[in-house]
Amino acid sequence: MYGGGGQYDGGGGQYDGNGGAASANNLFGGGGFMPSQTTNTPEGGGGGGGFNKGRGSQTLMPLTVKQLMDASQTNDDKSSFAVNGWEVSTVRLVGRMLNKNERVTDVTFVLDDGTGRIEVNRWENETSDTEEMKLVNDGDYVIVNGGLKGFQGKRHVVAYSVRLVTNYNDITHHFLYCIYVHLDLAKAKRLASQPQANASTSTWNQAPLLNNQSASGNTAGKELTDLVMSVFHDPVLGNMEHGVSVDEVASRLKLSDAVARSTVQHLADIGNLYPTIDDNHFKSALNG
Amino acid sequence: MDTSVPSPFVNGETLKMFVGRRVRTVVQVQRNESGVLVVQSTDGHQLTIRGAPGAPEAPHYIEVMGIPDSDQSIRAESWTDFGENFDPVPFNGLCKLASDKYKYLFL
Numbered sequence: 001m002y003g004g005g006g007q008y009d010g011g012g013g014q015y016d017g018n019g020g021a022a023s024a025n026n027l028f029g030g031g032g033f034m035p036s037q038t039t040n041t042p043e044g045g046g047g048g049g050g051f052n053k054g055r056g057s058q059t060l061m062p063l064t065v066k067q068l069m070d071a072s073q074t075n076d077d078k079s080s081f082a083v084n085g086w087e088v089s090t091v092r093l094v095g096r097m098l099n100k101n102e103r104v105t106d107v108t109f110v111l112d113d114g115t116g117r118i119e120v121n122r123w124e125n126e127t128s129d130t131e132e133m134k135l136v137n138d139g140d141y142v143i144v145n146g147g148l149k150g151f152q153g154k155r156h157v158v159a160y161s162v163r164l165v166t167n168y169n170d171i172t173h174h175f176l177y178c179i180y181v182h183l184d185l186a187k188a189k190r191l192a193s194q195p196q197a198n199a200s201t202s203t204w205n206q207a208p209l210l211n212n213q214s215a216s217g218n219t220a221g222k223e224l225t226d227l228v229m230s231v232f233h234d235p236v237l238g239n240m241e242h243g244v245s246v247d248e249v250a251s252r253l254k255l256s257d258a259v260a261r262s263t264v265q266h267l268a269d270i271g272n273l274y275p276t277i278d279d280n281h282f283k284s285a286l287n288g
Numbered sequence: 289m290d291t292s293v294p295s296p297f298v299n300g301e302t303l304k305m306f307v308g309r310r311v312r313t314v315v316q317v318q319r320n321e322s323g324v325l326v327v328q329s330t331d332g333h334q335l336t337i338r339g340a341p342g343a344p345e346a347p348h349y350i351e352v353m354g355i356p357d358s359d360q361s362i363r364a365e366s367w368t369d370f371g372e373n374f375d376p377v378p379f380n381g382l383c384k385l386a387s388d389k390y391k392y393l394f395l
Binding site: 064066067114115116139141167168169172173175176178179182 | 294295296297312314349351366368370371373374375378379381382385386390392393394395
């Protein structure tokens with residue numbers, strides 16, 4: 001449905017941002033971040049330096065206008081921003097279009113999403129751009145994807161995509177997604193700053209982050225969830241049509257039925273597993 | 289439409305917190321009594337909406353932006369037809385989260 005693959009995808013464990021969309025921020029190469037020279041207090045572990053970058057600068061992040069306005073700046077020339085300590089460049093906003101102004105080479109408008117207003121600019125380089133902008137008008141609900149820019153202290157968005165909302169559930173989804181991403185990043189930041197000598201936690205690949213989501217973040221809980229997930233990822237068991245039963249997990253790992261069941265249930269609650277034929281059989285949502 | 293202040297998402301329950309302040313909510317049209325819309329909020333409260341001419345018939349959902357003049361009625365400034373396929377359950381959850389725990393992301 002979406003042309004670019006640049007979707008923030010917490011469920012798939014990949015913050016793989018760059019779907020080839022012509023983000024204006026690619027011009028900077030995600031730069032503007034000088035690790036050892038920021039005046040902000042560096043986080044322990046993580047990618048080093050004041051702000052977590054990882055692959056985050058290419059990630060499409062859903063935000064409210066209020067979050068955008070509250071975002072801190074990562075360097076002195078005020079050209080890049082960070083939300084929750086994570087550098088952001090490409091954002092998604094959903095709101096109402098106001099004051100659409102068609103100029104010669106671009107279209108400007110104000111986006112009002114109920115949490116604030118921000119100016120948006122959409123350059124029109126090709127006819128596809130012009131055609132796209134003809135479809136949206138004042139008062140319409142639109143989805144805006146673009147780069148966050150600051151200029152002379154004022155923030156605005158340079159959009160590379162402006163689409164009409166056709167399913168209004170998308171609006172609810174966007175705001176819930178903003179909350180989810182906010183929580184996910186806050187948790188990632190907390191985990192990254194904990195001194196965990198954990199071989200599977202690499203900051204490059206964010207996928208293991210999901211395995212860290214045990215209730216209290218302690219290493220014992222994490223190892224248990226890792227073990228259980230490894231049963232589901234076993235090449236023979238994982239490919240069985242109905243998945244793996246809780247009993248199988250318990251007997252393989254020499255766990256009590258209660259422990260196996262509660263771990264499996266926890267993993268199902270956070271979305272790593274899903275039930276198949278009944279409440280006893282699960283498959284992993286992560287592989288394949 | 290002059291919305292110079294943020295307008296929070298509300299449902300029937302949280303509406304009372306914002307009487308006199310511009311809000312936005314999605315409600316389901318039940319009937320139209322000579323210009324006054326009788327609607328149901330996403331959490332089952334019955335509300336009245338004044339000033340929304342041309343609003344669609346039941347069972348369409350509409351988003352209403354306006355100022356509540358009591359905890360059960362809103363004076364609408366504008367409305368948008370959200371169709372019939374709008375799911376009230378996640379919207380209701382959003383209202384609760386946005387007015388309480390995650391208010392700082394929205395207001």
